Structures are given as C-alpha cells and as structure tokens.
Amino acid sequence: QKEVEQNSGPLSVPEGAIASLNCTYSDRVSQSFFWYRQYSGKSPELIMSIYSNGDKEDGRFTAQLNKASQYVSLLIRDSQPSDSATYLCAVYGNKLVFGAGTILRVKS
Amino acid sequence: GAGVSQSPSNKVTEKGKDVELRCDPISGHTALYWYRQSLGQGLEFLIYFQGNSAPDKSGLPSDRFSAERTGGSVSTLTIQRTQQEDSAVYLCASSFFQGSNQPQHFGDGTRLSIL
Numbered sequence: 001q002k003e004v005e006q007n008s009g010p011l012s013v014p015e016g017a018i019a020s021l022n023c024t025y026s027d028r029v030s031q032s033f034f035w036y037r038q039y040s041g042k043s044p045e046l047i048m049s050i051y052s053n054g055d056k057e058d059g060r061f062t063a064q065l066n067k068a069s070q071y072v073s074l075l076i077r078d079s080q081p082s083d084s085a086t087y088l089c090a091v092y093g094n095k096l097v098f099g100a101g102t103i104l105r106v107k108s
Numbered sequence: 109g110a111g112v113s114q115s116p117s118n119k120v121t122e123k124g125k126d127v128e129l130r131c132d133p134i135s136g137h138t139a140l141y142w143y144r145q146s147l148g149q150g151l152e153f154l155i156y157f158q159g160n161s162a163p164d165k166s167g168l169p170s171d172r173f174s175a176e177r178t179g180g181s182v183s184t185l186t187i188q189r190t191q192q193e194d195s196a197v198y199l200c201a202s203s204f205f206q207g208s209n210q211p212q213h214f215g216d217g218t219r220l221s222i223l
Contacts, residue, residue, distance in 0.1 A: 032209050043199055043214040044151070051209060088151070095164065096141075096212060100150035 003027060004091050006099035015108045019076040023089030023099055026070070032092040033065055033072045038101065039085045048074060079106040110134070112215035114200050120221045123192060129185045129218045133202030140183050141201040141212060142175060151199065157183060158206045187220075195222045 004025050013019045021035075032051050036044035050056045050063040050072065062075040072091070076083055086101040113132040121127055133140050142154040153167040157177040168174070172190075177183040187194055197219050201212035 034211055036214075043216050046211050046213060049209075049211050090212075092209075095153070095156075097153075098143075098151040 002099075003093075003097045004089055004099040006087075006089050006102045008100060009103040010105050011102055012105045012107060013079050015079060015081060015106055017079050017106075019079045019083065019104055019106070021074040021076075021087050021089075021102050021104065023072045023074075023091075024070055025072070025089075025091040025097075027091065027093035027097075028067075028070065030067075030070075030091045030093045033063070034090040034092075034096075035061075035063060035074045036088040036090060036098075037083075037085045038088055044088055076104075079104075081106050081108045112200055112202050112213055114198075114215035114218050116218060117216060118219045118221075120223065121190060122223050124189055126186065126188045127190055127220065129187075129198050129200075129220070131183045131185070131200030131202075131215060133181065133183070133200070134213060137202035137204055137213075138180065139203045139206040139210065139212075140177060141203075142183070142185050143199045143201065144169075144196045145199060145217075146196045154185070154198075156206060163206075190220075190222045192222045195220055 035048040038044045048063040050065045056063045060077045064073045088101045089099040115130045141156040143151045159180045172188045175185045197217045199217045201214045203210040203212045
C-alpha cells in the first residue's frame with residue numbers, strides 16, 4: 001500500500017463546477033497535510049495547508065481533513081480553465097510524502 | 109531573489125559524465141530538500157539537509173548520487189557516471205526548518221537529459 005494515494009485522473013469538470021480531489025494516507029500519526037498545484041512543465045506550488053480536523057477555506061479552495069478516516073480532500077469552487085493542472089497531496093508523518101497527483105481538467 | 113533558485117534550468121549530457129546541480133534556498137530557510145520527478149510520475153524524495161548536516165539520505169538511489177551543503181545555504185547535488193535512467197527533473201525545496209508544520213517551497217527545477 002502506498003503511503004499517500006490519489007486517483008490519477010484525469011478528473012474532468014465543466015467551468016464553474018466544483019472540483020473534488022481526494023487523498024488517503026496510511027500513517028495514522030500524520031500531523032500536517034498540504035495541497036500543491038503543478039502546471040505542466042512547472043514546479044509544485046503550495047496552495048493549501050491543513051493541520052486539524054475539519055474544513056479550511058481560502059478563496060475558492062477548501063481543504064477538508066478527517067484524521068479518523070485518514071482522508072484529506074481539496075474542493076475547488078467555480079472551477080476555471082486556469083485551474084487545470086496536477087494536484088499533489090502531501091502528508092507529513094516523520095517526513096513529507098507526496099502522492100502521485102490527480103490531473104484536473106476544467107473544460108470551458 | 110525571493111524564491112528557491114536552481115541552476116542550470118536545463119542540462120543535457122552524455123552517458124557516463126558527471127553533473128552538478130545547484131540549489132539556493134529562500135533566505136532564512138534552514139531546511140533544504142532534493143526530489144526527483146520522472147515524466148508523468150510523482151515526487152521521489154532524495155535527501156534533506158537541516159543546516160549543513162544531512163540526517164536523511166535514504167532516498168539517494170545509488171552511490172553515484174551525493175549532495176552537500178555548505179554555509180547552511182547553497183546545496184549541490186552531484187551525479188557521477190550518469191546513466192539514462194537518471195534523466196528527470198530534479199527539484200529543490202526549502203522550509204524554515206524541518207518540521208511537521210513547515211510547508212516546503214519549490215524551485216523551478218533542473219531538467220536533466222542523459223543521451
């Protein structure tokens with residue numbers, strides 16, 4: 001079992017819709033959770049961090065964490081074509097471990 | 109500059125040659141990380157530094173790979189006797205210190221191509 005798992009996608013959503021990206025992790029003592037966005041040919045860019053159970057909102061982005069279920073998600077409201085990218089989930093147990101990423105495509 | 113700076117941005121070299129990749133972290137960041145990303149793949153952890161010491165070298169794929177950091181700032185990743193499977197994007201990241209609540213910030217990477 002991989003330490004951090006994401007559906008590779010692609011996840012296709014129409015412009016204006018909500019995109020929901022999911023991530024599960026295996027290390028129960030994980031403490032910190034991050035979402036990175038990576039455009040093709042570019043480096044990962046941090047977009048959200050979350051440390052406690054519940055929701056954290058930042059603009060159109062909402063991160064959700066459920067430690068009991070070992071699950072973290074990222075919601076993107078009012079999706080735009082510029083949101084099309086690969087989204088990497090990263091989980092910190094005793095080191096930061098990245099998932100392989102989910103490709104998101106927002107169609108106009 | 110304000111961000112993590114890596115050089116060169118692209119490197120093409122022949123199989124068997126040695127290469128050096130450089131990373132200059134964000135000013136004030138004491139932790140520095142090297143990752144490798146192959147085409148269409150996730151990030152593969154290589155090594156991290158806290159100051160000048162490297163507590164975790166577990167990700168280095170072979171003894172052809174080495175890294176050093178001097179002065180608590182710039183780091184170099186050296187690959188000796190390069191092989192075609194070393195072709196990838198090498199990413200460097202830094203954070204204030206190595207800890208659970210410290211997000212890592214990435215440079216633009218070095219795209220390495222071994223002919």
